[in-house]
Amino acid sequence: xGDMIAVRDLVKNYGDFCAVNHxxxxxxxxxxxxxxxxxxxxxxxxxxxxxxxxxxxxxxxRVNGHDPTREQKQVRRxxxxxxxxxxxxxxxxxxxxxxxxxxLYGVPRPERRERIDMLFDFVGLSERKKDLVKTxxxxxxxxxxVARALLHAPRILFLDEPTLGLDPxxxxxxxxxIQQLSKEEGVTVxxxxxxxxxxxRVANEVAVIDHGKIVxxxxxxxxxxxxxxANLEDAFIALTGHAIREEEANAVDRMRIMxxxxxxxxxx
Amino acid sequence: xxxxxxxCVRQLKRYVRSPARIIGSLGQPxxxxxxxxxxxxxxxxxxxxxxxINFLSPGIISMAILFNAxxxxxxxxxxxxxxxLKETLVAPVSRLEIVLGRMLGxxxxxxxxxxxxxxxxxxxxxxxxxxxxxxxxxxxMFLIALLFAGIGTVFGSVLQxxxxxxxxxxxxxxxxxxxxxxxxxxxxxxxxxxxxxxxNPLSYGVDGLRGACIAVFAYxxxxxxxxxxxxxxxxxxxxxxxxxxxxx
Numbered sequence: 373x374g375d376m377i378a379v380r381d382l383v384k385n386y387g388d389f390c391a392v393n394h395x396x397x398x399x400x401x402x403x404x405x406x407x408x409x410x411x412x413x414x415x416x417x418x419x420x421x422x423x424x425x426x427x428x429x430x431x432x433x434r435v436n437g438h439d440p441t442r443e444q445k446q447v448r449r450x451x452x453x454x455x456x457x458x459x460x461x462x463x464x465x466x467x468x469x470x471x472x473x474x475x476l477y478g479v480p481r482p483e484r485r486e487r488i489d490m491l492f493d494f495v496g497l498s499e500r501k502k503d504l505v506k507t508x509x510x511x512x513x514x515x516x517x518v519a520r521a522l523l524h525a526p527r528i529l530f531l532d533e534p535t536l537g538l539d540p541x542x543x544x545x546x547x548x549x550i551q552q553l554s555k556e557e558g559v560t561v562x563x564x565x566x567x568x569x570x571x572x573r574v575a576n577e578v579a580v581i582d583h584g585k586i587v588x589x590x591x592x593x594x595x596x597x598x599x600x601x602a603n604l605e606d607a608f609i610a611l612t613g614h615a616i617r618e619e620e621a622n623a624v625d626r627m628r629i630m631x632x633x634x635x636x637x638x639x640x
Numbered sequence: 641x642x643x644x645x646x647x648c649v650r651q652l653k654r655y656v657r658s659p660a661r662i663i664g665s666l667g668q669p670x671x672x673x674x675x676x677x678x679x680x681x682x683x684x685x686x687x688x689x690x691x692x693i694n695f696l697s698p699g700i701i702s703m704a705i706l707f708n709a710x711x712x713x714x715x716x717x718x719x720x721x722x723x724x725l726k727e728t729l730v731a732p733v734s735r736l737e738i739v740l741g742r743m744l745g746x747x748x749x750x751x752x753x754x755x756x757x758x759x760x761x762x763x764x765x766x767x768x769x770x771x772x773x774x775x776x777x778x779x780x781m782f783l784i785a786l787l788f789a790g791i792g793t794v795f796g797s798v799l800q801x802x803x804x805x806x807x808x809x810x811x812x813x814x815x816x817x818x819x820x821x822x823x824x825x826x827x828x829x830x831x832x833x834x835x836x837x838x839x840n841p842l843s844y845g846v847d848g849l850r851g852a853c854i855a856v857f858a859y860x861x862x863x864x865x866x867x868x869x870x871x872x873x874x875x876x877x878x879x880x881x882x883x884x885x886x887x888x
Contacts (some may be wrong), residue, residue: 392863420888423730425726425729425730425887425888426728426887427887444732445732445734448730448731448732449732451730453730455723455726457723457726458722458723459723459725459726459727460723460724460726460727461650461727462722463653463654463657463658464650464653464654468650468653472646472647472650473731474643474726475643475646476643476646476733477731477732478642478733479730505822506658515724549718586721
């Protein structure tokens with residue numbers, strides 16, 4: 373099988389700061405690929421470039437055989453994504469969020485309705501589908517986002533910390549569905565997470581990125597063997613060190629914090 | 641096309657579902673209408689200007705449209721913050737469709753808000769003067785709405801956060817409103833101000849709307865329509881351009 377994602381010598385500079393530093397990897401079709409790294413290592417920046425919303429400084433990317441900087445439509449049609457931060461419209465209902473997504477992706481109406489209902493069932497939100505998203509808890513929003521990313525039956529699924537803030541039951545549920553998708557329909561999955569046990573369990577292959585560079589790549593078993601660690605978490609720390617990373621907040625992050633303060637704590 | 645439609649519908653749903661915003665954005669126009677309209681009415685009449693409420697109302701309606709339309713563009717910043725913008729930017733539709741949907745939706749919301757203020761003005765004593773152009777009033781209202789949805793989109797696309805917002809309101813939007821002929825006419829103004837009025841895109845919208853309601857044009861119907869439409873086209877193009885350059 374060919375590569376669904378192929379990245380060669382990818383670089384992204386922000387002024388003097390090099391966020392992604394000559395990164396090369398490839399993900400064959402139907403594989404589950406874990407992209408691991410401490411905060412600020414360059415994971416999200418890489419995903420942004422793969423998903424057409426950020427142009428690389430240099431290097432080449434192929435997603436489903438297309439170049440995200442030039443063939444944006446083809447690339448965008450190929451993937452579904454769950455972003456690290458919420459990306460729902462709070463003022464619309466869950467159903468309206470799904471429907472809007474289906475229309476933007478050109479899913480015909482009968483199929484759209486059927487898949488929306490099926491996916492609401494899957495994430496256990498059927499009862500609440502007519503409620504405004506702003507009445508949802510954090511976990512429910514996350515589940516809705518996963519369902520939405522699957523609505524147009526993408527060939528590739530990008531998951532940027534998809535299970536952040538979810539309870540173990542929901543995490544298990546979502547991962548077993550994703551594994552099933554990958555096995556039965558050959559969907560390629562590219563995910564990031566800070567839960568190493570998750571990566572250990574579901575990923576066929578992982579790459580560890582630190583300071584914008586890939587420091588190790590292989591199956592979870594290979595990484596554990598190479599670092600002589602019993603679990604992936606220890607292997608991860610052996611590879612990336614103990615230092616706690618500072619992430620510089622950008623303008624949007626600062627505003628998000630401000631917004632949260634205004635809206636009262638605990639809303640999201 | 642479907643993308644334009646659904647994003648337009650989204651704006652309308654958000655508008656209808658937030659009564660606080662609807663009522664909140666009526667506050668300023670009503671304040672101006674009551675304070676200026678009734679405050680200066682007798683002075684205006686004594687100076688031979690006629691009924692000031694009639695003169696002022698089209699300006700106040702324009703104001704409501706102006707602020708709502710700019711705000712709809714600035715909403716891009718909120719959508720960036722609360723994440724929904726990303727959802728639209730990774731969808732397999734062109735940025736042009738997305739931005740057109742947003743601007744059109746924002747303009748329709750602004751127009752609706754303008755119609756509400758229109759009704760309030762009628763209640764306050766605004767009397768339409770048997771004008772043969774009355775149907776054009778809605779056209780001018782919509783032109784103003786589109787034009788400023790375009791301006792709002794430019795700033796919403798360029799700004800990263802809301803900190804620049806007061807700057808835009810105080811140094812761009814407020815001056816545009818005050819020097820548009822919304823609250824006073826160009827007659828007898830110092831030369832500098834008169835030129836300023838001439839350069840202000842809102843002037844033509846206000847004049848067109850006023851002319852359509854009370855049959856008195858400062859620049860003429862054709863000029864208002866031609867310049868208004870041309871500027872609206874330019875601003876929509878600019879809004880689209882800046883929106884298409886957004887990176888996350």
